[in-house]
Amino acid sequence: MTHEEAIKRAEYIGQVAEEGLFEADRNNGYSSKLKDAIHETQIHRLLRPKKYGGFGLGHDTMAEVVRTVAQHSVSGAWVTYFMPLHETWVAMLPPRAREEIFASDQFVSDIFFPIGKIEYVEGGVRLSGEWKWGSGIDFCGWIGLGAMVDVPGQPGGPQPCLVTVKVSEGEIVKDWNAFGLNGTGSNTFRINNVFSRWDMVLPLGAIKKNTVPIGGDYDPNEPVYRVPFGPAFCVGFGAICVGAAQRLQRELHERIRSRQRVVLGMKEWESPVAQRNLGEVTTQVETIEALFGRYVNQLKDWCKVGKTSIESEEEARMAAWRAYISRSASQIGFRSLELLGGAAAYRGDLVEVFARDLLMISIHVGQAYEDHMMFYGRAQYGMSQHPLV
Template sequence: MVLLNNSTSLYEEMMAKAKRIGELAEEEAKQADIDATISPKLADLIRSEEIHRLILPKEYGHPQLDWTTFVDLVSTVGYYNLSAAWLTYFFSAHNAWVSYLPKPLRDEVVASGGFVADVFAPIGQVEAVEGGYTVSGTYHFVSGINYSKWVGVGAFMKFEDNDKPERVGILLDVDQLKIIPSWDSLGLRGSGSNTLVVDNVFVKPEAILRFNKIIACSQPPEAQEESYDENYLYYNTPFYPGFYVGFAAMAVGGARRVVDEFAKHTAGRVRFSGVKENESPSSQRVLAELSMELEAVEGLMRQYIYLMERDKGNAYEGPRYKAIRASIIDKSTQIGVKALLTLGGHALLKGHPVEILTRDLMAIATHITSLYEDAVTGYGRHLFGIETNIQG
């Protein structure tokens, strides 16, 4: 265990950071719902806690986290507020793909200190020009873009060493782009996932990340030419399972809070008949069911971490990772729905913790990487030996 001082472990320090962020986000949750974004105060706290520097190679002088610590960090923020967990996860994890860019560009991004957003839907139009390329496209659902300095956008491109077009990520400076406020969602309202317009922006070739290269080899471009951080989290993990782990992690934190809130509010309720709700067999049964489902969710999360640690640098089952992750999120969402329906009308009031958490869990479940039916169908195909092209 790495000690940052004589009495505090790295893990404990990360959990303290997460709690500070989560508690402020919970205080501001109602206003974030109205504003459809977190506040500058919360963004500044995430920055001052250096969350955006946690997932970086050791050369940049920040702690090297293990998967359990990172997952628990995101889960702890999620216990208090899932929009904040969403952005805490993104602002840290997005440096993972930055770490695969050529070192001079990577150094520039890290030195700027700015948050990194991304939207890798491959809808961009790329044209070759002298010295590089131009990129155009309109991208929706760009979480955290209000406070980001950099953004990665997706496109398909053709390269001389590949017969087929391949999906790429392109690093852009947000100052060159237009942000359109458009986020008016059921849940995760504080994520500020607005629309981004890229209009004929010039990029150099080194700003283009070929995802196929990452899938083929988890190490960075300079790995064969010079020393690199062999212990860096993402250089030793199947990239996509590692990149998507935060969706499940935050759902676990949200589910834990729902179960705690259900127990607390049930204990304080009295039915019209005078019977205390915590003495009602129906509520006792529901709390038991929710608690067992939470046990299952936490067990699946531990299995996911185990697989990432086991599969580093080796072949891996992408459909299995996706099915586990989607199951965690689906079960967490159902915990929220069951708790809300059982607690009754008072839990429907805007701002009630279970009301907010359930909406946010539903929003996580709609993310393209979380869709349960797609995930389990793909895993079933995989188990029968049918190719799925699911990368995690």
């Protein structure tokens, strides 16, 4: 698959996602039509190493795929993004686990919060617990669950890990009903005393420090192995925000042009106030486009030289950029809603759904504005930053 072909396939996924957008928002999750579209187009294999049937493309291609889908649906782009994204940590597992998961060609989910209860047994661990925010889990065959684990051969004692199990070994609790991102189907997942082999346990601290797969046996020329794990893993959040903001700007432009303001006795687009407002929103969109472009270009530069380990300040800077992009996109969403008035506020209006969905992204742990601005400031003084993102 080429970059151009990937974008063409993403446009098809986006059309499927937009067609089911309002139903997904009402039903707290997309139907299998979106799952089938992602699987049929093989978008989930974008970043997977070629050795395992993947396309070995870069994060710039994935970002453009996600941005393309986001212009049709924020929740649809979120789910689409996660399917190739989660294969990147599978690529860091020991060879046996990689081969088994990739050979199944099933989608992979994860929930990073290290809250699972661990029991050490021969050959691995037994895991119990309940995790919320399992985005797209209904579509997945595998899931990595967060827990603090003392992994053999890894220094420093217990560290945050993803413990991989089959989704069929646990229970999906259908409790997702949030303010926004309802189409992501981010249900709770619960398991009790499920065994996971050691090769299915990924030490995140080690991978975050240096993007080298456990157990070796990999091609260092594959893009997934040539970038710092954290910033590369989170690139799609900015892509969603930029794509959604671009769609909102177009909606605002078109609706202002067609809107009649009776109290003003004119078409709204003829009003200098409306013209000023459109100019402001367009500039906001262009600002986050530029910052996200810088983010993607930084990943591309690192990929060219194979830089897999970065300083805390560099990582904190990338996180701060994501936080700025996501908060700005959320503000664009609600500003668009405000400017278009009551007609755009009904449930089932694209602007209304996009605004709610973008707010949810802005409060996600990977983009939380206050946290990441603080961590960026801390890092500039040589202090610790966020342990996971």
